[in-house]
Amino acid sequence: MTSDKCLLQAIRERIDAASVKRTQTRHEVRLLAVSKMVTAERVRALALQGQMDFGENYVQEGMEKIIKLNDLSLVWHFIGPIQRNKTTVIATHFDWVHSIDRGLVAQRLSAARPAHGNKLNVCVQVNLDNEESKSGVSVEDLPALLTQIVTLPNLCLRGLMMIPRPTANPIEQRAQFVLLRQLFERMGKLLSLSSKEVLCWDTLSMGMSGDFELAVEEGATCVRVGTALFGHRSSGGN
Numbered sequence: 646m647t648s649d650k651c652l653l654q655a656i657r658e659r660i661d662a663a664s665v666k667r668t669q670t671r672h673e674v675r676l677l678a679v680s681k682m683v684t685a686e687r688v689r690a691l692a693l694q695g696q697m698d699f700g701e702n703y704v705q706e707g708m709e710k711i712i713k714l715n716d717l718s719l720v721w722h723f724i725g726p727i728q729r730n731k732t733t734v735i736a737t738h739f740d741w742v743h744s745i746d747r748g749l750v751a752q753r754l755s756a757a758r759p760a761h762g763n764k765l766n767v768c769v770q771v772n773l774d775n776e777e778s779k780s781g782v783s784v785e786d787l788p789a790l791l792t793q794i795v796t797l798p799n800l801c802l803r804g805l806m807m808i809p810r811p812t813a814n815p816i817e818q819r820a821q822f823v824l825l826r827q828l829f830e831r832m833g834k835l836l837s838l839s840s841k842e843v844l845c846w847d848t849l850s851m852g853m854s855g856d857f858e859l860a861v862e863e864g865a866t867c868v869r870v871g872t873a874l875f876g877h878r879s880s881g882g883n
C-alpha cells in the first residue's frame with residue numbers, strides 16, 4: 646500500500662465525517678485531487694487507487710498529463726486563472742472549469758468546446774470581498790455573469806467556486822463558507838426563476854487542504870485538496 650493510498654483513504658474518511666456533521670446523513674462530496682506540480686506517474690498511482698477527479702492550475706502542464714494518462718478516463722478540472730488565449734486548449738482537453746470570472750472567457754470556452762461531445766461543466770469563481778490580488782467576479786457582478794452563461798450552448802453551469810481570504814480565525818473562516826453557500830442558494834433561485842434552460846446547479850466548490858472539513862460542514866459539494874494528498878511542492882519541482 647503506498648502512502649498516497651493511506652492519505653487518500655484518510656481524507657475520504659474526514660470528508661465523510663464532516664458531511665455527517667452538517668446534515669446527519671452523509672452527502673456526496675466530490676474530492677478533487679489537485680495535482681499541480683505532481684508527476685503524471687503519481688497521478689496514475691492515485692488513479693489506480695480509485696481517485697477519478699484531478700485539478701490542474703496550469704494549462705500546458707495539465708494538458709501534458711491529460712494526454713499521457715488518456716488511457717484512464719479521468720475527470721480533469723481546470724482551476725487556475727484563465728488567460729483568454731488559452732481558452733481553446735482548456736475547452737478541448739478539460740471536463741470542468743472552476744475559475745470562470747468574466748463573460749468573455751465564458752463565451753470563448755463555449756465557442757471552442759467541440760459541439761459533438763459533452764458540454765463543458767463550469768463554475769464561476771467568486772471574489773467575496775473584492776481582494777485586489779485574487780481573481781473572481783464580485784458579488785455585485787455575479788447575477789449578470791450567471792444569466793449570460795446559462796445561455797451559452799456548450800457550457801453546463803454547475804455552481805460557484807471560491808478561494809477564501811486567508812485567516813487564522815476559524816470563525817471568520819467559517820463565515821466565508823456560509824456566505825458563499827447562501828449566495829449559491831440565492832443564485833440558484835434566481836436562475837430557476839429567470840431562465841428557461843434546464844439547470845444543473847449543484848456544485849459548491851470550496852475547501853482546500855487546510856480547511857476542507859469546515860467547508861464540507863458548511864455545505865461544500867466539491868473540495869480541492871493538493872498538499873494534504875501530495876505533500877508540499879515548490880514551483881518547478883515535483
Ligand SMILES: *Cc1c(COP(=O)(O)O)cnc(C)c1O
Nearest residue numbers: 679724853854869870871872873
Ligand atoms: C493549489 C490549489 C488548491 C489546493 O490547495 P492545497 O492547499 O494544496 O490543498 C485548491 N484550489 C486552487 C484554486 C488551487 O490553486
